[in-house]
Amino acid sequence: MPDNEQNIVLSVAGFDPCGGAGVLADMQTLQQCKVQGMAAITALTAQHEDKVNQINWQDFESIKAQLDTLFEKYEFHIVKIGIVQDLNTLDQLLDLLLAHKAGIKIIWDPILQSSSGFDFLKELKVAQLTKVLSKLFLITPNLPEYEQLQKALNGQPITTNILLKGGHTEGNDTSDRLIHIDGTESQISGYRVKGKNKHGTGCVLSSAIAAGLSKGMKLKTACTFGKRYVEGYLKSGINKLGKHYEIEI
Template sequence: MSAPGVSAVLSIAGTDPSGGAGIQADLKSIAAHGGYGMAVVTALVAQNTTGVREVHLPPVDFLRAQLDAVSDDVRLDAVKIGMLGTASVVAEVADWLRTSAVGVPVVLDPVMVATSGDRLLEADAESAVRALLTLATVVTPNLPELGILAAEPPAADWPSALAQAGRVARAHGVTVLVKGGHLESGSSPDALVSVRADAPDGVDVVELPAERVRTRNSHGTGCSLSSALATLIASGETVAVAAALAKEWLSEALRRSEELDVGRGRGPVNHFAGSLGTLSPAARLRAGGGVREPVTSSWWRDTETVRRQTERGAFVRALADGSLAPERFDAYLAQDAIYLDGYADVLAAAALTAPDDQERAFWADAAVQCRDAEMQLHLSRLSGRAAARPWPTTVAYLDHLRTAVATGSHLRVSAAVLPCYWVYRDIGLLLHEARHPAHPYDDWLATYGDAGFDEATERAIGYAERAAAADPDGVPAAGSAFYRSTALERDFFAAPVERDLRELGVPPAR
């Protein structure tokens, strides 16, 4: 058995001694999502960030001995399958699944070609991998791998990829998480394609849009995403929610990959960017007979680095000392107005799931205040001077909040909206202290530090804490939602000064 409250996830895959892909990446991803990771090695791969040098395959009977040693002793909550290499290995894994992992969710990452272009699956094993699809819960191919699974050329565009995924899903009765990372576009969409008899063409498509993260550090992204997905499913999330959360996590891991500086080639993602530690708060609750500190306090502590980045960011510093260019301030206000409009809808959704009339009234009043007072304050100051096209950071933040609403979890929504209270209050106090009569933004800074907002923040913290106590199983995902919102607060403040305003659609100052 694994530790109480921790999902046990087995990775069946090849190795990567440089640590960015394969089993090493799987174990990091599992730990980042609060799971207990185990590993059965299918292949010993001599590789690094620049490519694969050599592959050694242990005997198949030794592979089976590893599999049996784990399943004879440990309860499995999910299985992630990566590199298999040969038809005989595929057949052995399939036989083990049929006999020793019945009913266990299986996420299959059909590793066929490495990011570097190196072949990792023998050509005669392709049909065996297609047969393995019937034993999988979800398969996570990139576009070239999806083409191989469909026995067709790779899709050249997103609609073709969705159609191809539909054919694979119907043919094998498996849900396909199709990934658009290989497309040449500014976005990086994913989609869940699953069989549904009453849907058009017999398949249901749930798209997961996202802005493309511009980085060369893509080593092991497929391994990392699939093992994160397996861990989230093992923890009780639906496949749709798990896919959305895993994609959010991977985007953040890509954004912060430059912090690692590993290798001369395609570096790895930052697996622990945004994670809340290997033992989730829910696990600590069960294992320790209580929580040593409030859950929300642990969330606040775990986001300290991100919050310091926000406070020390160029936008906050320039707004505080008065050096912020007017067109950049107006651009920020325009985006904040767009954000507030969507945020009000999320607050209204929080009211619908609140457990009592008092809390329902709190969230409903906040939604009204957000749209009728705060947003109008922004628009009146702008008087149409800034562009109103939503920026990628604005879209990403609202998509994150809407994903929390879609889960139906009041705890998740409470955690996701909380940084807009808590972080904003702290930034507001910092800015309020910077005001003086000659400050070019003194009238705006005067709106910060409001006693009513301070009281509302404390109530929002209390409601999140109460929701966590009522739903301890939901605490890990809620903590991740809180962290993601905190990171998006940072990115939202940073965008007006770190991005070229012409790129973001803001006309130059006259």
């Protein structure tokens, strides 16, 4: 068992060869947050920080085999999910995770399109989307993703906690809105880091939040911690691949 057995976070996401997004970015983030990261691969991509050329999806049985092997030895309390092929795969995945551990907290970063314009999850059916959302602890959409989810739901409520990221808003205020499942809201302050456009910030944010939750933080505290980690990540380097850094947690 890892020395920090109580602080293991599972990432179920795609493999990005350049390391800027997906499980490689998740593992780098978790390591800097002093959390043990483990992963299962949902897709093998051919990409770098500027574009996605190809994606090879892993079917559910392949993902399940990876997870079942980990479940033989480890118990997970916090899971972050990235790109998935479709809602059916996501639904099966959620059922598998919930069967593994009652009360497991699952974060879904609903990546519907890459920053370079590649579409991932193309079909959102209202009944299945509603069912999936009800099984999650938190989703972390940006504004276009949030609007797309709302449109797909035809006015039905999103039945989970939502961290609506502020990076796509205009101006220098990039504060996030944390919308709790009971409808109450709070704000997590943020500012635009000018001239810094990084690849994989959504993956980094959701992983940092997962790390915070694994350390026992309340939801808003974990989201605030994630926001601060990403701001530091955005400031690093001069190209689209950010630099991870150790942070006290």
